[in-house]
Amino acid sequence: MSAEGGRSSSTRHAVHELTRQFGREPTNSPVSGPLANLIHQKSLPKILSHIAKTPPVTAPPDVENVNHSFIPTGNGGVVKPYPADPDDTKTQEVMVDQTSASESESDESPPNPVTSIAQIRPTLRQSVQPSKIESSEYVIGLDQIQEQVRRLALRRGFTLNIMVVGRSGLGKSTLINTLFRSSVLPRTCTASGSEPAKTTEIRTTQTAIHENGVRLDLTVTDTPGFGDRIDNTNCWEPALEYINEQYEKYLIEEQSAERTRWIHDTRVHCCLYFIPPTGHGLRPLDLEVLQRLHNVVNIIPVIAKADTLTLEERQEFKKNIQLDLAQHRIDVYPFAKYDHPDDFAVNESYRKMVPFAVVGSEQVHNVMGQMVLGRQNGWGLVQVEDPGHCEFHHLRNLLIRNRMQDLIELTSAIHYEAFRRRRLMETNGTMIDMCSLNESHI
CATH class of the missing domain: 3.40.50.300 (P-loop containing nucleotide triphosphate hydrolases)
Known part of the structure; x- marks a missing residue:
């Protein structure tokens, strides 16, 4: 298979996954305007470039605080949700850069995949409530102070x-x-x-x-x-x-x-x-x-x-x-x-x-x-x-x-x-x- 054929197949898979995430029907999909046209054109670099220029959308208060990142994986180009973790930022950057390397040759101003992925990542964080520990479950050792004084x-x-x-x-x-x-x-x-x-x-x-x-x-x-x-x-x-x-x-x-x-x-x-x-x-x-x-x-x-x-x-x-x-x-x-x-x-x-x-x-x-x-x-x-x-x-x-x-x-x-x-x-x-x-x- 030629390089152009592989790139086309990878683009189709990426567009297919994005279409599945945002909805298939134009009337029900939250994607509209220039982004919808780019999806139909099946150009992944242009899609990422457009998303990078678009300000992030704030989720409503009742939305569950779940953080996902869409990371292209492997040569198949399948995009799947990945939990947000500060420790794996470098790994995601390397994977995106390797996937879009071949596509950036045909584009005059290739977008920065790292910046695009960072900006489409939701910024909501789940608040963690500290667990209350009963005094009977844990002892810090204050009773040893009298032994030290003695x-x-x-x-x-x-x-x-x-x-x-x-x-x-x-x-x-x-x-x-x-x-x-x-x-x-x-x-x-x-x-x-x-x-x-x-x-x-x-x-x-x-x-x-x-x-x-x-x-x-x-x-x-x-x-x-x-x-x-x-x-x-x-x-x-x-x-x-x-x-x-x-x-x-x-x-x-x-x-x-x-x-x-x-x-x-x-x-x-x-x-x-x-x-x-x-x-x-x-x-x-x-x-x-x-x-x-x-x-x-x-x-x-x-x-x-x-x-x-x-x-x-x-x-x-x-x-x-x-x-x-x-x-x-x-x-x-x-x-x-x-x-x-x-x-x-x-x-x-x-x-x-x-x-x-x-x-x-x-x-x-x-x-x-x-x-x-x-x-x-x-x-x-x-x-x-x-x-x-x-x-x-x-x-x-x-x-x-x-x-x-x-x-x-x-x-x-x-x-x-x-x-x-x-x-x-x-x-x-x-x-x-x-x-x-x-x-x-x-």
């Missing part, structure tokens, strides 16, 4: 800084050692009967405690000799100065140009204030000190050596202390105004126990085959961890097991921020004496 916390360890304030002989060192089951604080009174230290200097002890893979860097600040003198004027100043010095130290480190990744926190997170078991109420010295301290640190008051009081005396003593605290507007931990709704019920039970009547002991006794901590008296054994004997169990839960992290966060968000704001407002770019920041001078 690993980082265990790697860094935890820090707790406690200050104990009270006169000598109230069992401050014994209670701290009982709380942490470790020899954290040495005794101020030796076994030889030497006099206890009568100094108002601050003594700090640092201890690392390990339990079940958790490390706690514990710092306990003691105030030996506090309130032991006849004239106790301004005996609270060493404690206040130490607390503010730690805030100042942290502020300087925080504003340093070259600070470490983790600032070593030496701020006092909690102050255990020991009340002697007089059975009456707070002394004037106690009220004065608590009024100075409660603005700069979290205070937890405790009744020392509560086994010296009967149950009735203990309850009456606690009521008197709570009344004194309310009358003098002394806020002690836990604070009601900073309670989260989820923690209100538990914190309210703690507030009703304040001050905690505690007993400390490092002596272990065998009670019905169990080794317990307790104080042996003539009338019996006081078990330290028995809630029916004292409130040591509740104090430990508050201080360590339930609210330790809350104490740390309140120190940073409330007390330290108050010091930082006051410090920046008063300095005005110049350093001032730390004593002027004490509550006793404001």
Whole structure:
């Protein structure tokens, strides 16, 4: 078969397919005018050239969003619908160019098949609605965030800084050692009967405690000799100065140009204030000190050596202390105004126990085959961890097991921020004496 015969056959097939697509009858066909004449002339290049010069027709809104391209395929020249795909544009261009190569020889101005095919392709696109995935079908892993925080916390360890304030002989060192089951604080009174230290200097002890893979860097600040003198004027100043010095130290480190990744926190997170078991109420010295301290640190008051009081005396003593605290507007931990709704019920039970009547002991006794901590008296054994004997169990839960992290966060968000704001407002770019920041001078 000659080239002219093959080209004529290819043209007939193309025109036949176009006629089938647009309709056979002139009255029913959407093709009219010059394009109909070109179809009857069976000239495929001229048809494509005419279509290229004709603007595309916009489909009505209710037309199904289906995209077809008419691609001449093979030597037979059969035109069949092909789904629109951006990836196969180059393939279509090559196929059209090969089919129309032989026909372009007889035409003076051959059309651009690539442009023609691109322009007759409909421009409507089918909108794809994203499928809604139920939460039960797919999990993105947000529950693993707490595991990440746990690993980082265990790697860094935890820090707790406690200050104990009270006169000598109230069992401050014994209670701290009982709380942490470790020899954290040495005794101020030796076994030889030497006099206890009568100094108002601050003594700090640092201890690392390990339990079940958790490390706690514990710092306990003691105030030996506090309130032991006849004239106790301004005996609270060493404690206040130490607390503010730690805030100042942290502020300087925080504003340093070259600070470490983790600032070593030496701020006092909690102050255990020991009340002697007089059975009456707070002394004037106690009220004065608590009024100075409660603005700069979290205070937890405790009744020392509560086994010296009967149950009735203990309850009456606690009521008197709570009344004194309310009358003098002394806020002690836990604070009601900073309670989260989820923690209100538990914190309210703690507030009703304040001050905690505690007993400390490092002596272990065998009670019905169990080794317990307790104080042996003539009338019996006081078990330290028995809630029916004292409130040591509740104090430990508050201080360590339930609210330790809350104490740390309140120190940073409330007390330290108050010091930082006051410090920046008063300095005005110049350093001032730390004593002027004490509550006793404001």
